[in-house]
Amino acid sequence: MTLTVLLLLTHLSGAVAAAAKENIAIGAKVVQSSTYDELADAEHAVDGNSDSHYLNGSCSHTNYEKNPWLRVELPSIYNITSVTITNRGDCCGQRIHGAQIRIGSSLNNNGNRNKLVALVGFLQKGATKTYSFKATEGRFVNIFLPGKEKILTLCEVQVFADEESVHLPENIAVGSRAVQSSTFNKLADAEHAIDGNSDSHYFRGSCTHTMHEKDPWWRVELPGVYLVTSVTITNRGDCCGFRIIGAQIRVGNSLKNNGNENKLVATVGNLENGAEKTYNFTAEGRFVNIFLPGENKILTVCEVKVFADEESLQRYENIVPAVKAVQSSTYNELADAEHAVDGNSDSHYLNGSCSHTNYEKDPWLRVELPGVYDVTSVAITNRGDGYGFRINGAQIRIGNSIENNGNDNKLVAVIGPLQDGATRTYRFKATEGRYVNIFLPGEEKILTVCEVKVFADEVTSPESFHLHDYDVLPNVALKGxxxxxxxxxxxxxxxxxxxxxxxxxxxxxxxxxxxxxxxxxxxxxxxxxxxxxxxxxxxxxxxxxxxxxxxxxxxxxxxxxxxxxxxxxxxxxxxxxxxxxxxxxxxxxxxxxxxxxxxxxxxxxxxxxxxxxxxxxxxx
Missing domain, CATH: 2.60.120.260 (Galactose-binding domain-like)
Structure with a gap:
């Protein structure tokens, strides 16, 4: 008897613990392949209401169609351990038979090619069933019903995850380049919106601010073309939060009208002072604009975070680590060429992660990639403990020839003034090559590079690239x-x-x-x-x-x-x-x-x- 009670208590304890896990689907964005009528909205499947009678308005319902689906877009990437489904109760319970539960972070085929974790078998009308599986990482949970002339109806979808494994997706705006239509004063720089600091008090120096003007805008240029899935905006907190009402979020690859004619993906409504809000959508692009149409407007944003489909993030990974690097000469045992491609951006030379040539004519460093790529950008980290000026005038050259050690390959960018320890990304039209050279022409030069990152992009829009940041280069016409x-x-x-x-x-x-x-x-x-x-x-x-x-x-x-x-x-x-x-x-x-x-x-x-x-x- 004692054993029976202990077993029962243990079972109940486990059930309570399981029940106590948070349903992370509530409040998440949800979409479906089609919507049958006004009662059939996808959001009904994550409203926290398991009422299984369709006419009571708490179920989703697609049209008759081929391969219907419903997708829950979670606010972050989770290690998901179970999904609970409530079937329709007033009729038609057999329709869900054969539905697949798929989890991942890709939106390829609307997410229906993500990992298959469970199949829905026979499920009685109105029944609720939990499908448990090995922890699977992802942001998107799809219920996918393959076949012709199918209807997918779900009266509730609950998603549970291992709380310890939750992690936020990468904010790809941090470290990118930002510009705006005008700058109010020295506290108002466009870069403040992507500095990783969400402090919403303007006078603490982490917000942007345009002048009073017609149609003000702010733009971030991402390091590549991404499938952007959400943008998070932090509004000014110390006053004037109403100013942002009506701002448009636009995503695309065009710089026509400063990017303000790219695809409209969301409009900012009422946002309280200091509030942070995430806008979910799916749009491909390199430029993310916050555009505020109207006369006598001021645009202020205190942080903008941009998140993208994980699969598109992988296309822009640094292709350099573990490849071969050589240089024209090596100053000492700390100065090896391989230090420039070790994945370590430490800019203090004595810490042993920088390359360094001798004093010589025309020093160079060459990175040999593992294959031939269409290279679209190169990021350089300059020496930080002094002598940063030495790199000024270095050329970035890309191609497949090693004639003259690769220094005659195509010139794609020239490094201008670069502060000690600074990292700058040089973007250009896709250039094919296996060799990336940093070449410093001149007599008695030293070339020191603390990190070189090389990025290849499968999608390049000719109108979306620039060779340099004109705000750090001199206007050489003034003395002409x-x-x-x-x-x-x-x-x-x-x-x-x-x-x-x-x-x-x-x-x-x-x-x-x-x-x-x-x-x-x-x-x-x-x-x-x-x-x-x-x-x-x-x-x-x-x-x-x-x-x-x-x-x-x-x-x-x-x-x-x-x-x-x-x-x-x-x-x-x-x-x-x-x-x-x-x-x-x-x-x-x-x-x-x-x-x-x-x-x-x-x-x-x-x-x-x-x-x-x-x-x-x-x-x-």
Whole structure:
């Protein structure tokens, strides 16, 4: 008798413990392949109500269709140990027979190819059954019913996990590049929204803040193209939380209109001061924009977190670790080339995780990848304990040749000023190669690199790449000599419209304020700046006139080179100017790195007038 009681108590104790486990599906986002009618919403399957009578409004229900499914999107990645299903009770209980329970973090085929953990067999009407299995990691729980002319109805889905194994998905926004439409003051930098700090008090320096303006926006550029599944926003907490109402979250690969025309995936509603909210969706892209349409708006965000499908994350893993690295010379026993690809970004040289050449002419480091890849970005960690300036001017070259030790392969980026210990990612159009070289041209140079990471991307949008961050590069046009094909008679008489106005460092777009150029009406007018020194050009920014002459830039060509033949019009093409708003400054990244002494803007066609209010040339 005593033994029987003990066994019963033990059994009941285990049952209570199991019952006490939290159902992590409640409140999660849920979607299904189709919705039968207004009673059939997918969310009914995770509402915490196990009422199995369909007409009472607490069951999901798809249409008759091939392979219907329902997916629960959990707030994080969990080690899931069991799923409990409540079948429809008022009829049709046989329909669920053969349904599969699948778990994983991929949205491939809507998640229906994730790991199969259980099959639903015979289940009586209104019955609730728990399916237990070996702990399986995932964010998505799918109930998938294969076959033709099927209906999937679920009156409750409960999901249970090993609490100790719960972990958050990776926030891929941290360490990315962020920009915004304007910056209110020194506390308001765009990068504050991706610094990993959710402090919502503006004056503590971890929030962004634009000016009062029309249609303010903020954008993060991810390190690759991802299948983005959610964005979490932290609102300002010390005041003014209402300002964010109506902001749009947009995801995509285009920089047209600064990315604000990419796919609309969510709209921010009422969000209390300091509140954090997650918006779930599925959209592919490299750019995530927070766009606030309207007049006299201010956009402030204190943190933006971006999460992606785990399968798309894996496509952008560093392909360097464990590959071979060599360098032109080795300074001492701490300086081995392999230290630059050991997966350790420690930037203190004496800690033994940096490469270091001798003083020499044209030092280099070469990484040999395990195969030929379409490389889209390289991340460099600079020495942190001093001498960070040494890397300035180093070239990143990629290709399949080891002629001249690989230093003649394609030039994809040049390293500009880089602070001690800083890590910067250089992104470029996908470039095929097995060898990645860091090449530092010049006499008596030392090359030290504390980590090199190489990323290959299967999907590259030509409009989504840039070669450099223009905000850290000098505007080499400021000291140049400007010339143009003609001067508009009005501008000549009034002292306006001179060629030099476009390189005065002033973006004022009102022609009458004396900071714009303007040619006469003529065939293919041009403007040119001759740089003080031959430079490697990464991007060119043009500011359009605001008050009139709206088509005085449309279709213009930016050309860069060393020739003055035909007024520089035959030099290599950097970019073609699209239509931009009046008074707007647009940055144009060359389709490949170009070197030259002259930057020419030509407006092809008959009876054209070329007007430029500022030309900025970013390079080294």
């Amino acid at each position: 000599l400007a010339n143009q094909s003609s001067i508009h008679p009005y501008g000549l008489l009034a002292g306006f419209a001179l060629a030099r106005n476009a390189v005065d460092g002033n973006r004022n777009s009102d022609l009458r304020k004396g900071s714009c150029t303007q040619t006469d009406m003529e065939s293919s007018p041009w403007w040119r700046v001759s740089l003080q020194n031959k430079s490697t050009i990464f991007s060119v920014a043009l500011t359009r006139q605001a008050d009139h002459c709206f088509q005085c830039m449309d279709g213009a060509e930016i050309r860069i080179g060393d020739s003055l033949h035909n007024d520089g019009k035959d030099n290599p093409l950097c970019a073609t100017v699209s239509s931009t708003p009046a008074g707007h400054t647009e940055h144009y990244t060359c389709s490949s790195l170009l070197e030259g002494s002259h930057v020419t803007v030509i407006l092809p066609g008959e009876d054209r007038i070329l007007s430029l209010c500022e030309v900025e040339v970013f390079g080294l």
